Structures are given as structure tokens and as C-alpha cells.
Amino acid sequence: MRFYHATRWVFPRSYHLRIFAICFGAVHLPIAVFCLAELVLGQWDWAVFLPLLGATLVGTGAAIVALHAMLAPIAHATDLLRTIQRGGRVPAVPVGGEDLVGELLTGVARASAATAARITTLTDAAGKDMLTGLLNRRGFTDVAAHTLRADATSAIALLDLDHFKAINDRFGHDEGDRVLTAFARRLEAGLRKGDSAARWGGEEFAILMPETDLEDATAIIERLRLLLSLDNISAADSPALTFSCGVTALQGYQSFDAALVKADQALYAAKRGGRDRVERRR
Known part of the structure; x- marks a missing residue:
């Protein structure tokens, strides 16, 4: 030197x-x-x-x-x-x-x-949920921004696991985490290749179905609900796990936030309607 x-x-x-x-x-x-x-x-x-x-x-x-x-x-x-x-x-x-x-x-x-x-x-940590491996809110929003086309009708769904708090209260949070992870795997397996799933927060999940009308999106969610009822992932001595869901359609990413509000309203309608059901909003 x-x-x-x-x-x-x-x-x-x-x-x-x-x-x-x-x-x-x-x-x-x-x-x-x-x-x-x-x-x-x-x-x-x-x-x-x-x-x-x-x-x-x-x-x-x-x-x-x-x-x-x-x-x-x-x-x-x-x-x-x-x-x-x-x-x-x-x-x-x-x-x-x-x-x-x-x-x-x-x-x-x-x-x-x-x-x-x-x-x-770092990218995975920023865009994925560490427990389930699904996208988190940020990752889901990024995917929506790159996927949604303004000239195509797409659909978004918000799912909430019914009575999930009772699982944590009765069996502990470790069992609750296991159920969340198992549900995430069922969710991924039941969706189509171009669909995206995310853990929206807690026991709430989101699904983005690009270029899918409201009727087809509802049919996809109903199939998921049926498959979950046939393949119970809860503890052996607890009721079968179910979910409530709200589905709505959207046109391009510019209507993403408004669609989330509609899907959330439909989700609460499903909860008020007795749970274990799918409600949709146009």
C-alpha cells in the first residue's frame, strides 16, 4: 500500500x-x-x-x-x-x-x-406472513397492483374463521397457530394458479381472483367451504372449523380500496347471517 x-x-x-x-x-x-x-x-x-x-x-x-x-x-x-x-x-x-x-x-x-x-x-419478510407463509397485507396489495387490469372484471374475498377465539381459549395459542397454518395450506391448495391468498390479520384472510366474475368467484369460495367441512383441521374433540366470507367484484386496481370495503361489509353480513356462509356485494 x-x-x-x-x-x-x-x-x-x-x-x-x-x-x-x-x-x-x-x-x-x-x-x-x-x-x-x-x-x-x-x-x-x-x-x-x-x-x-x-x-x-x-x-x-x-x-x-x-x-x-x-x-x-x-x-x-x-x-x-x-x-x-x-x-x-x-x-x-x-x-x-x-x-x-x-x-x-x-x-x-x-x-x-x-x-x-x-x-x-428481506423481500419475503416484507411481503409474507411469517406464520402461514401466505402474503401479508403489503404483499397482497403489491400483487393486486401488478395483477389487476382495468379492462377485466376481477373478484376479491375476505374470509374470517368462525369462533376462532374459542380455539385459542380452549387449546392455547400453539394450537391456534397450527390451525391457521393448516387452513392456509388448504386455502392455497383450493385456489387456481393465478389466484393469490393472504393472511389479512389474525384469523382473517383475503383472496384475489383476477379476471373472474362475481358468480365464478362465489362458486370457488363455496367449494373451499365445502372442502373444509369434509376435512376438519380442528382438534379431534372440537367442532369442525368453518369460515364466513364476503365477496365482491372490482375493475382494476383503482377500485381496490372500495372493493375491500364492500367485501368487508359482505363478510359482516355473513357473520350476522349465522356464519359458515358466503355473502356477495356487487
Whole structure:
């Protein structure tokens, strides 16, 4: 590091030019010594000087081109590191040899992989419910923003597990968490490929069904309700788990918030109507 800092006054903003300057001086040292010797001897041999000068210039040009190519991996690694520092994802890092540049590229590749893993973990934590693995409210809203089309009718449903508090009170919160997780798995298995499910909060869940009219969406929820009644996930000596649901239609993401209000109103109507039922609002 001492020599590096000692030579910083030579092209302080360009490491490439500093390397080139050092090499230029080294390549021209023989011709400088030759010129000095000729002056001391008081004679000048052009037959020797001209070939030596030509060879020096050709060697200098070749050295500059070769050094520029040799420094290219370092410049590329520096650009990749800047991308990593900004939190971005980098493309495949070139594989180097068993030398200093190879070690540098290997280090960049490891840093890139570690950064990508952290970004994935943070993204999952920001958009997913840690207990059930479903989307959380933020993740659900993000999916809706990217999925809903204004020219297509879609549907949204809010589900609430009936009498869930009694499970926590009677069997404890560990059993309640198990039931929530099991219900989330049933929910995912019963939906279509393009549908999205989220844990909206507590024992409440949300379902987004893109490009689906209200009648088809209601039929999908009714099928889920029937499957849950046939596959009880509650404790053996407790009543079968059921849910109440409110469903409504929406046109594009601009009507998302209003649709949530309608779905919530329909959900409470299902609760007031006796639970274990599906209500819809147009």
C-alpha cells in the first residue's frame, strides 16, 4: 500500500493511467540511458538510435493495449461491487483463474450471492406472513397492483374463521397457530394458479381472483367451504372449523380500496347471517 499511496500524485483520479505511466517510464528507460550515453561519449549513432526508438514505441503501444485488457476484469469487478453496494442484483460474475484477479472475481461472486440472498429474505419478510407463509397485507396489495387490469372484471374475498377465539381459549395459542397454518395450506391448495391468498390479520384472510366474475368467484369460495367441512383441521374433540366470507367484484386496481370495503361489509353480513356462509356485494 505504501507504493500505491506514494504514486497517487501521478494521475490521482485514474489507476489505469498511473499503471500506464509507470510502464511507459520502464519501457523508455533503455532509450533514455542510450541517449545519455551518446551525449557523454560525444557521438550519435543514428543506425542504432532509430531502430531502438521504433522498437520502444511499438513496445509501448503493445504494452498499453495489453495492460488495458489485463485491467479490464478489475474494472468490471469494481462496477459489479458498485451495483452490489446499491442493493442491486448483478449478472453472472466471470470466472477467473488461480491468481489475484481470479480471487477478486470469486470474492465479488460470493458477495453478490450473499447480497441476493439477503434481498430475497428481506423481500419475503416484507411481503409474507411469517406464520402461514401466505402474503401479508403489503404483499397482497403489491400483487393486486401488478395483477389487476382495468379492462377485466376481477373478484376479491375476505374470509374470517368462525369462533376462532374459542380455539385459542380452549387449546392455547400453539394450537391456534397450527390451525391457521393448516387452513392456509388448504386455502392455497383450493385456489387456481393465478389466484393469490393472504393472511389479512389474525384469523382473517383475503383472496384475489383476477379476471373472474362475481358468480365464478362465489362458486370457488363455496367449494373451499365445502372442502373444509369434509376435512376438519380442528382438534379431534372440537367442532369442525368453518369460515364466513364476503365477496365482491372490482375493475382494476383503482377500485381496490372500495372493493375491500364492500367485501368487508359482505363478510359482516355473513357473520350476522349465522356464519359458515358466503355473502356477495356487487
